[in-house]
Amino acid sequence: MRWMVYGVSGFTGELVARLAVERGERPVLAGRSAEKVGPLARELGLEHRVFALGDAAGALGDVDVVAHCAGPFSATSRPMVDACLATGTHYLDITGEIDVFEAVAARDREARDAGVVLLPGIGFDVVPTDCVAAMLKRALPTATHLDLAFVTGGGASAGTARTAVEGSAFGGRARVDGVIRTVPLAHRRRVAHFRDRPRAVGAIPWGDVSTAHRSTGIPNVTTFTPLPALLGRLQPLAAPLLRTPWAQRVGRDLAGRVAGPDERTRRTTGCEVFGEVWDADGNRFRAALSGPNAYDLTADSVVEAVHRLPAVPPGAHTPSSAFGSDYVRALDGVVVSGPTAAR
Template sequence: MAADFLLYGSYGYTGRLIVERARAAGLTPLLAGRDAAALAAQGAETGLPYRAFALDDTAALDAALREHRVVLHAAGPFSRTSRPMVDACLRTGAHYLDITGEIAVFEAVAARDAQARAAGVMLMPGAGFDVVPSDCLAAHLKRRLPSATRLQLAFQGIGGISRGTMTTMIENIHQGGAVRRGGRITRVPAAYRSRTVDFGRGPVSVTTIPWGDVSTAYHSTGIPDVEVYTRVGAGARRGMVASRHLGWLLGSGPVQRMMLKRIRGGPPGPTPEQRARGASLLWGQAEDDAGGRAVARMRTPEGYTLTAMTSVEAVRRVLAGDAPAGFQTPSKAYGADWILEFDGVERTDVE
């Protein structure tokens, strides 16, 4: 069976959702990853072709990419896995998509824009919930207020969280927060700032987190000051504040191993029922120095469901030839209104 694209990390929680979505869209992924046993089981279950190789096996990786014009990279944490895959895409001329939400990954990939343009390759990290809806919302607000100099984005997930997402969070828990000031990413304490926003259900308190849009919103809009917030419970916020003083401990090997072991013992992610009942709520505000302001809200399907939807559609577009060369954010590649093409997405201008 001929495959349309390479899906690396196909047997992970989100990878499996992407497989389902791709098949429903009439696309055939080549299942790939480093775990041969997991791939064999997934191949037997789905009837799809598969190939096992590690990212440090340059010959096998390049061979797989030379056979496919696009890879959707779903094996995190991307801080460890994105570079070898991007390197291989630049060597072989394959287009790169991933589902990261990690600031450092976005910035590292953005730094390779010139290489990608020279190679005729599109590099678009963040093709999932991180950061398609929020990036499109940021671009929409910039369109409404072209003079904007400050951008605040916030989101609330209703559903659950996967082991992969929790692993990335734990591995970065000791690094504190991040915002963008004057166009530069600036490290700040965890839970640096809180404020009240209305996602459409009444005012709620949200707290800053080092989310991917701290990187991508600037590349998409040019707005120099960016903050990203999420809703967290009072206990979780206290834990974030405590991490300011305990970062050295939380980042230590023994504590990291203990926390990661607990994560591996939990469920892989939200159940289908939880995802069906879930949703993601977003809010954004752009301001300029003259007192102008634009505010908008968005509601989307649950985050992992949306990730499968947007990443597969991105693959479909690339396969159809819609793949602008260089580093791209979702809104730069496909426009601020791209997110509105997906079922269950609503955007409302508040004022």
């Protein structure tokens, strides 16, 4: 099988490429800049291709799977999906953007007709949370509400920072009665019972607002992370400024200077995920997991998913709908607790 990593000049794309080689894989490396893609390909002894996304169809004809790692996916996902549908190439990416998940899901029929698997969010966004959601749904089939929370250590990459800048002006989002709605940032606060210790968390917009509903059918989904209460109060006041082209440009420029966590930092930091469901009768179940640094989990998941993808039925998928709720247990360093009944 021939597969490609597109976006290897970015932090996560390079991690994926290096991990693949460590595991004896030989993906084709690709991106938009010969000056950035070529040196890494020569170092790793791999074939490389240079092309803009508008020309992707011409470069994917002999590729079975593309791992798309070049964000922001709000701009890059659609042209790569177009190319994959045109060439019969399976697609996965590492987005965490709600609107991207929704856009890819809307192309389910096209993907089925083309015999192509579309699988966005195969990194930390949203593999561990999506799998926990599916485990909880299995434990409580009557669940009507789902809360998911996460915490990560080690800092962000430039790509993650740019995506955060793009979304900073728009407040929060949650799924309410099956519909994605705009809500104030941190409109809900609660305690999340992570495996290491309980933490206070506030509601944020996260990819599971889209994907968890598709994975579980649960109509009410809220996502959380540790968030100062003051930030929720200040965001509506700052939003008009944050939406201006000037503020977005400055934010992207600053984000571009973020280097991402080095190997030592990644080795000494990890991630935590917590989920809770409940139903109309007051039944509750909880689950939690601990894992490695979010970027290492992402690279591991991409390399693992590539070889599982051809066995997945064509169409648009979430991680758990493609590989099952226990997929996350196959990733290095992940430990799951639960689901267990809660009061």
